[in-house]
Amino acid sequence: APNHALGAKRMRECGDDLDCRLDQIPPPFQPIRDKLFEIYTPPGSEEERQAKVALALELLREKPDWRTNWFNYSACEFDHLTPLFFDVWEVANEMGAYWYWPNMWQSNCGNVWDEPAFWEFVESVMLVEYWRAKxxxxxxxPEGEDFVCGQAIFDESWAASG
Known part of the structure; x- marks a missing residue:
């Protein structure tokens, strides 16, 4: 399996330079580099965005074992792919891929945390009960009997921790 963490770190060092980012992808992803370029290029319309998400899911289903983490990360890294996070979860759930969990807590996942669908996801997998206990x-x-998630909350927590 490719080293996702190292590939992700190197990609972030490239900033917005998409060619540089794709030069950093692990070797098993090189054969799909052109498709990743297509997926990662910001869309011009909602229809294009949906097509990019669909292409990512097609690639994921071809090799779900190690592409799951990559496309989970991609959903956090590229705002237009935010919905992909929830689609990848469905595929991972079908496969029993429990390694999916830690990826959602990367500091670049604010676009995902800010989505109401993320809150529904958190409730559906009973994380709120776990968090209240642990x-x-x-x-x-927590917010009363409810909860909130988001980038602003992460930023506040991070600043408070020193």
């Missing part, structure tokens, strides 16, 4: 992640906090 402690809250940096991106979420």
């Amino acid at each position: 402690g809250w992640p940096e991106a979420c906090r």
Whole structure:
């Protein structure tokens, strides 16, 4: 399996330079580099965005074992792919791919945490009950009987931690 963390770190160092980012992808992804370029290029319309998400899901289903983490990360890294996070979850769930969980807490996942669908996801997998018993992640906090998640909450937690 490719080293996703190292590839992601190198990609972030490239900033917005998409060619540089794709030069950093792990070797198993090189055969799909052109398709990744297509997926990662910001869309000009909602229809294009949906086509990019569909292409990513097609590639994921071809090799779900190690592409799951990559496309999960991609949903956090590229705002136009935010909905892909929830689609990847469905595919991962079908496969019993439990390694999916830690990826959603990367500091670049604010676009995902800010989505109402993320809150529904958190409730559906019973994370709120777990957090109430064990402690809250940096991106979420209790709010009365409810909870909130988002980039602003993460930023506040991070600033408060020193």
